[in-house]
Amino acid sequence: MNIWVILLNIGVGSVIGGVTNELAIRMLFRPLKPWYIGSWRVPFTPGLIPSRRDDIAIQMGRLVEEHLLTTEGIKRALTQSGFENTLASWMNNVATGWMSDERALRHALLQAVPEIFNEEGGWSDRVRTPIQLHWQAFVDRTLYHYEEKTxxxxxxxxxxxxxxxxxxxxxxxxxxxxxxxxxxxxxxxxxxxxxxxxxxxxxxxxxxxxxxxxxxxxxxxxxxxxxxxxxxxxxxxxxxxxxxxxxxxxxxxxNVGEIVSWLGRDQVDEWASTLFAKLEEQSLRFVDTPMSRLTAPFQESVKSELVPRVAKWMVETLQQNVERIFQRLAVRDIVTRQVEGFPIERIEEMVVGISGREFRMITVLGFILGGIIGLVQGLLAGWLG
Incomplete structure (x- = not known):
């Protein structure tokens, strides 16, 4: 029996097994696009994952919706994960920082709406004019509504x-x-x-x-x-x-109509304007008061009563509307679109980064199995020859 023939069979079989396994692994992701020779598309191009991306995206969306991100799981997580306590703690921190602020309410309003005040410090026309119109409309509606009442x-x-x-x-x-x-x-x-x-x-x-x-x-x-x-x-x-x-x-x-006629509508409008001016003055004094002073009378009740009640209400409302929220969100469609738009290169990088050692072992196993097959073939050829 020629030992060199056996070694040659082992080498050839090992190379074929290892290269075949490595090629199979690569063909999961590569090529990204189909290859053509003229009008004939080369078989197995593109790779498995690029060619089945749409099916994979649909199956991933179904998997997430039906097995991973379920309404029952979300409800159980909200109940058992201490989410209510975490939410109450966060709200307490926010409320405490807001209520202990020594800056005036004007500062917070300016940050939220920079054009809310004019150069003199009063309400800007963008704020004052609509409110004044609503005030006058309110006065008119009230007088009309109660015109016949004594x-x-x-x-x-x-x-x-x-x-x-x-x-x-x-x-x-x-x-x-x-x-x-x-x-x-x-x-x-x-x-x-x-x-x-x-x-x-x-x-x-x-x-x-x-x-x-x-x-x-x-x-x-x-x-x-x-x-x-x-x-x-x-x-x-x-x-x-x-x-x-x-x-x-x-x-x-x-009745109110007689009183207005007796006083004169001009006098009533003047009183309404005077009252509006007083309210405007009081509102400006209010916004110039430090937040800590405004909230001092009810700081403790906010922390001990209001925040826990609001946190509990939010969690209960979320639990009651989980199914409706999921229907509106369409989790399956979201996951499907995300997977469809995810770069194949990034998927390959992630999979190889997670399973690189296993892929290398598959390649090594291909070399070993190919060598064993080559050894068996050499022995059989020598015995039969």
Whole structure:
């Protein structure tokens, strides 16, 4: 038996086995495009993965949707992964940083909307004009909506009671202030002038005789105690309260349209503009207040109550709408498009990077098997020869 023939068979078989395995591995990815000789396409071109990219993309999308990224898996992950605590912790950090900021709210608004303020520091026309138009439209809608309603219908029972109490207080206050005025030097002078006018100007002969014998001081001394007693009497206070109450009832029975006509629409519009200016002024003061001062009254409640509730609500809402979200997202289509657009070179690099050692072992195994086959062939050829 010729040993050289056996060695030659082993070498040839080993080379054929190794090169064949290496070529098979390469043909998974190469060539990227079909090869043509004239109009005839060379078989097995392009490689397996490039030629079946569309099928692979569809199968990958189906795999991800049906087995990897499922709605049940997402719900289970949201429940068991502590996502709610993580979300609450993140929200707490954000809220704490925001509420402890010593800068004014104006700074945050400028970062979000640079053109929100004008050069003087007030609201820009882009912000102020639409709001003012909405305010005027709101006033007009309100007046039109309540035009036929009386003021009595618009005031609650508690408001009516407070109005009645206020009228009683006003009646007592008026009588008290009138008594204080009569006992003041200015009030006594006014009363004295009235007495002099009565006795001197319109009293006739009787008035002249009374003024001659009594005098102004004596008349005031007699008149003031009676006036003071009259102003102290509950009956006068009750009568004044009843008078004010009757007048208020007349006003309450008028509808809004009558009140607006009585005041004049120009006056109502002026009041609306004045109120808008006051609100605008207050809003500018508000935005110039530091965030820490604005949020100080409710910082603790935000951290201990609001944030956990919002985090819990968000997780529960997400769990309830996972299926709807997945339907809207169309996970299968997304994965399919991503795989279709993924470069083959990058896929080859990833696969070789992960399985390079195994591919080399397949090549080595091809050399070994090819050598064994060559040895067997050499032995059989020598035995049969």
């Amino acid at each position: 003021l009595r219908e618009l005031i609650s029972d508690n408001g009516k009671k407070r109005l009645d109490d206020t009228l009683g207080y006003i009646s007592q206050l008026l009588l008290t202030r009138f008594r204080e005025y009569l006992h003041s030097p200015e009030g006594q002078q006014t009363l004295q002038n009235m007495v002099r006018g009565l006795l001197g100007g319109g009293g006739g002969m009787f008035g002249g005789l009374v003024g001659m014998f009594l005098g102004d001081d004596k008349i005031l001394g007699k008149l003031l105690p009676h006036l003071d007693e009259l102003l102290r009497s509950p009956e006068l206070a009750q009568r004044l309260h009843l008078f004010l109450q009757n007048e208020s009832d007349k006003l309450l029975d008028k």
